[in-house]
Amino acid sequence: MITLQKNTLKPIRDINVLLLTFELLFLFILFKNTNFSVFFILLFFSFPLIYRFPEFGLAIAVTGRIILHVLFDYIIVGLPFPALVIYLIISIGGALLFVLQKPVLSSISIKAPQIITLLLFLLLLFGATFTTNPAYASQKLFFYFLFNILLVFLPLVFVNEIIRIGNIFIFAYFIGLLLGIVSTYLALHSPNYLRFQPSENVNPIWLSSSLGASLLASIYLLQKLKRRFPKILVVSTYPLFIYPMLRSWSRGPLLGLFLSLFLFYFLQPNTSKRQKIIAGSVVFIASIAFLFFTSNQIVARLRMPLSQEMSAAFRILAWIESLHLFKANPLFGIGTGSFFINFPFAPFIYPHNIFLEIACENGVAGLLLLFSFTFLTIKMAIRTIRFSSGKMAQLAIIALVLFFYALWNSLLSGDISTNENLWLTAGILTSLSISKRVSGKTLDST
Numbered sequence: 141m142i143t144l145q146k147n148t149l150k151p152i153r154d155i156n157v158l159l160l161t162f163e164l165l166f167l168f169i170l171f172k173n174t175n176f177s178v179f180f181i182l183l184f185f186s187f188p189l190i191y192r193f194p195e196f197g198l199a200i201a202v203t204g205r206i207i208l209h210v211l212f213d214y215i216i217v218g219l220p221f222p223a224l225v226i227y228l229i230i231s232i233g234g235a236l237l238f239v240l241q242k243p244v245l246s247s248i249s250i251k252a253p254q255i256i257t258l259l260l261f262l263l264l265l266f267g268a269t270f271t272t273n274p275a276y277a278s279q280k281l282f283f284y285f286l287f288n289i290l291l292v293f294l295p296l297v298f299v300n301e302i303i304r305i306g307n308i309f310i311f312a313y314f315i316g317l318l319l320g321i322v323s324t325y326l327a328l329h330s331p332n333y334l335r336f337q338p339s340e341n342v343n344p345i346w347l348s349s350s351l352g353a354s355l356l357a358s359i360y361l362l363q364k365l366k367r368r369f370p371k372i373l374v375v376s377t378y379p380l381f382i383y384p385m386l387r388s389w390s391r392g393p394l395l396g397l398f399l400s401l402f403l404f405y406f407l408q409p410n411t412s413k414r415q416k417i418i419a420g421s422v423v424f425i426a427s428i429a430f431l432f433f434t435s436n437q438i439v440a441r442l443r444m445p446l447s448q449e450m451s452a453a454f455r456i457l458a459w460i461e462s463l464h465l466f467k468a469n470p471l472f473g474i475g476t477g478s479f480f481i482n483f484p485f486a487p488f489i490y491p492h493n494i495f496l497e498i499a500c501e502n503g504v505a506g507l508l509l510l511f512s513f514t515f516l517t518i519k520m521a522i523r524t525i526r527f528s529s530g531k532m533a534q535l536a537i538i539a540l541v542l543f544f545y546a547l548w549n550s551l552l553s554g555d556i557s558t559n560e561n562l563w564l565t566a567g568i569l570t571s572l573s574i575s576k577r578v579s580g581k582t583l584d585s586t
């Protein structure tokens with residue numbers, strides 16, 4: 141474990157007023173430009189929110205930032221990457237404001253997930269020196285640095301801030317609920333024979349993964365609520381998550397959601413193994429039955445032979461090709477971003493499996509690093525659950541379930557730089573691991 145000691149900082153609360161003043165000035169300057177005004181209005185109202193809840197940016201990240209992409213697909217602001225800009229301002233700004241408000245900062249512990257993340261970046265950088273696709277390699281490096289590295293470190297700001305870590309999951313549920321309301325409305329007004337996506341630039345599988353993560357995060361809110369009626373109210377919103385997921389026709393996120401719910405029950409410390417297996421199996425079978433009875437398109441895709449279903453067939457061919465490339469280039473791989481298969485209608489620039497991607501492009505060293513990242517994060521999470529109790533243990537369970545859900549999705553879609561939720565949940569688990577237990581003791585390092 142590497143420990144970096146921070147100096148004592150005085151609270152600087154006036155910084156928020158200063159930022160709001162600048163934002164108001166920009167609003168007046170750009171008042172005649174409606175598009176720019178909308179953009180800065182969003183920035184203007186974001187600062188009071190992140191000043192009060194600096195963890196809000198991480199909640200947006202839990203949901204994959206899909207709500208921002210949908211928003212800026214409908215609101216054109218004339219700026220490059222507006223969703224990315226808003227997200228970075230909210231997430232980094234929130235962490236910065238929180239640090240500036242704390243009179244004394246705890247030591248920041250960098251553990252295995254953070255170290256391996258940096259080593260992976262160096263390996264990707266080395267692989268970019270002999271890539272056959274420099275543009276994509278540069279893009280992958282840029283977004284890996286901007287998302288994966290940022291998100292594995294940002295949660296460390298909230299060490300010993302258990303309430304704020306819990307708020308990440310609560311906000312993630314409400315962000316997902318907003319996305320679910322918008323998506324359900326749009327899905328009800330779109331043809332049933334078309335695969336639903338809420339906007340032009342939002343992939344259906346991204347939407348489904350985002351809603352699934354929000355739904356899993358809501359488990360913490362259910363645990364936190366004491367009265368029955370608020371719990372019933374939360375559960376009654378679940379159709380707003382499930383319906384767009386079904387209309388997206390995405391099998392992976394739905395199956396991952398059911399497996400994650402099974403894992404959540406299995407990790408509960410106060411039930412016997414027999415009860416876990418029986419009840420978990422019942423929940424899983426009931427979920428699969430629900431899937432079969434509610435979405436003909438998904439059922440048809442599940443029943444169709446893999447060789448006849450284009451999406452699955454292309455993925456399997458990409459996986460086979462990546463294995464061949466790894467076998468031919470086991471030491472250093474073919475170079476970061478070099479994977480390419482020219483499929484009809486849908487060329488693949490990554491194999492839709494981050495382990496096969498890192499293996500074929502960065503060799504055995506990259507594969508070992510990624511396996512180590514996954515194994516040590518899970519080991520750290522299990523240790524946190526075992527040696528904690530109450531709210532701390534449940535937060536660790538939910539974070540581990542979200543880590544599993546992100547891992548499942550990373551095996552079926554996206555590349556290493558678009559599956560940043562894997563690194564975010566690893567960062568949250570690290571923060572929980574080095575936080576004090578309820579008993580006042582500190583967990584050992586991993």
